[in-house]
Amino acid sequence: MTARFTGKTVLVTGGGTGIGRAVALAFAREGAAVVVAGRRAEPLEETVALVEATGGVASAVTADVTRSEDVRNLVERTVERHGGLDIAVNNVGMFVRPAKVADIPEDDWHAIMSTNLTGAWLSMKHEIDHMRAHGGGAVVNVSSNLGAHLRKPGLGAYSAGKAALSALTRTAALDHIADGVRVNAVSPGPIDTSMSSWPGESAKDKAERMKHEVPAGRAGAPDEVAAAVLYLASEEAGFTVGTELVLDGGVTA
Numbered sequence: 627m628t629a630r631f632t633g634k635t636v637l638v639t640g641g642g643t644g645i646g647r648a649v650a651l652a653f654a655r656e657g658a659a660v661v662v663a664g665r666r667a668e669p670l671e672e673t674v675a676l677v678e679a680t681g682g683v684a685s686a687v688t689a690d691v692t693r694s695e696d697v698r699n700l701v702e703r704t705v706e707r708h709g710g711l712d713i714a715v716n717n718v719g720m721f722v723r724p725a726k727v728a729d730i731p732e733d734d735w736h737a738i739m740s741t742n743l744t745g746a747w748l749s750m751k752h753e754i755d756h757m758r759a760h761g762g763g764a765v766v767n768v769s770s771n772l773g774a775h776l777r778k779p780g781l782g783a784y785s786a787g788k789a790a791l792s793a794l795t796r797t798a799a800l801d802h803i804a805d806g807v808r809v810n811a812v813s814p815g816p817i818d819t820s821m822s823s824w825p826g827e828s829a830k831d832k833a834e835r836m837k838h839e840v841p842a843g844r845a846g847a848p849d850e851v852a853a854a855v856l857y858l859a860s861e862e863a864g865f866t867v868g869t870e871l872v873l874d875g876g877v878t879a
Contacts, residue, residue: 630860635708637700639691639749640717642669644819645823647676648848649855650717654682656856659708661828663700663747664668669769672794677873683708691745701752701787701849711752712758713859714753716746717768720735721821724780734781743794750798761803762806764859768851771815771874788813808867809832815874818845 636653640646641662647669648659654677662684670686677684687703689696702709719788721743722734746767758765768863772781792811799809816822816836822845823832836845854871857863872878 629686630656630767630839630856633712634658634712635661635704635710636713636715637661637663637704637711637753637858639663639700639745640665640713640719641673641686641690643673644816644821645848645851646715646717647673647816648852649717650684651677651680651682651711652849652852652856653859654684655680656676658713659683661685661687661700661704661706661708663687663691668676679719682863684779690741691749697748697752699851700874705756711753711756712763714749714763714765715768715855715859716749716753716765718742718745718749719768719770719821720795721784721818725783726780727782728833730783737788737794738783742784743790746791746795750794750809754798754802754809756803757807758802763808763849764863765809765856766858767809767811768855768871769811769813769815771872771878773813773876774870775813775872775874776815796868808858808863808865810866810868811869812854812858812871813874814846814851816840816845816879817851817873818847818875840875840877841879844875846873846875 636658638650641650642664662670674684689700769791770788773785774792795811
């Protein structure tokens with residue numbers, strides 16, 4: 627265990643499962659107090675229990691990042707419980723069933739944009755507002771290799787939302803670096819979580835598919851994404867501003 631983030635408070639949205647849970651656990655292992663947020667209380671409490679089982683400090687707040695009042699309350703409760711907000715990881719995201727652009731249901735389009743783009747914007751809006759008034763901080767958005775780096779048929783809504791998030795991340799970085807807030811992003815490709823699995827696909831079948839789809843021959847591990855997030859949030863990345871770190875095993879190389 628290192629003490630790279632001792633004394634820091636970290637907020638992780640979408641912290642109940644997958645990448646978000648791995649990020650929360652990684653920050654806690656390195657000394658941070660962690661707040662995990664999401665719509666469902668049960669997986670958040672499971673993450674908190676995992677952190678506490680290793681001697682870390684964590685708490686959970688249920689929040690819908692598509693609602694400005696929820697995000698404002700989330701930031702306020704984080705500060706009340708832990709005395710501040712130093713680092714925010716905006717990880718909430720969703721996927722919808724594939725469809726050609728002309729066939730995307732309007733409800734699916736609005737759901738993707740509301741969660742993957744507007745939710746990230748509202749999160750940054752309230753997180754950065756606090757950070758710039760209290761000495762600065764770091765924000766890491768979780769985007770995707772789909773979007774600015776890669777397009778696939780049938781994934782127009784998801785790709786458009788993530789491409790917009792990539793652009794928003796870079797603009798936010800320019801807007802707020804003078805406020806002492808560094809904004810960057812990680813853009814994972816196929817990671818070994820439920821989001822990268824096909825319906826009904828076994829672990830064995832998925833591993834075989836990854837051998838053919840990913841130059842590295844496998845899906846990434848959530849801990850590998852977490853390591854990149856921690857780097858971007860750390861003092862070692864103090865000169866890293868508006869960067870998007872792609873983690874996809876060579877898919878977009």
